[in-house]
């Protein structure tokens with residue numbers, strides 16, 4: 001598939017059907033993240049692939065635990081693929097995705113956040129190319145900000161001083177994949 005076509009067809013999926021993805025596919029998506037552009041060529045980000053639906057569910061609930069809904073007035077994300085903003089009854093920030101990649105960077109590195117989201121973008125495009133559903137999810141920092149979270153990071157060997165920045169959910173779409181939304185006018189020019 002042509003690259004621009006692939007980019008247009010990628011959608012953030014929040015309805016996942018049962019069924020784990022192959023370990024090989026997960027490794028390929030992680031590789032795509034490792035080859036993302038990165039500030040200063042430092043290759044500082046670290047990716048932990050959770051290939052375990054029960055663990056993904058547990059971390060997904062931690063991801064929502066500190067979600068502050070009080071300042072969401074009027075926010076709206078998607079009718080076809082409702083987010084936790086649209087549907088307050090959703091209990092996991094990972095929407096039942098069977099595999100999830102957590103992307104970590106150094107807490108004090110100036111470009112830690114852009115580095116992580118460059119990884120995430122490479123990863124969702126790779127997922128699309130492999131026929132997988134995906135979604136980028138934020139709130140990385142808060143997710144592991146507890147005794148339970150710190151224990152998981154120790155177990156996974158995440159180095160001291162690193163913090164999660166975002167997640168890439170992976171799985172298979174339950175139902176239809178929504179069509180692309182039209183692009184807002186006036187967002188580009190060539191000078």
Ligand SMILES: Cc1cc2nc3c(=O)[nH]c(=O)nc-3n(C[C@H](O)[C@H](O)[C@H](O)COP(=O)(O)O)c2cc1C
Nearest residue numbers: 010011012013014077083084117135136137138139
């Ligand atoms: C920086 C960033 C943070 C995001 N955080 C979340 C999130 O926490 N939860 C979620 O369901 N979707 C999240 N998304 C996905 C967006 O909601 C989604 O990309 C947007 O609605 C456009 O839809 P599309 O990806 O299908 O084109 C995030 C996307 C980006 C780029």
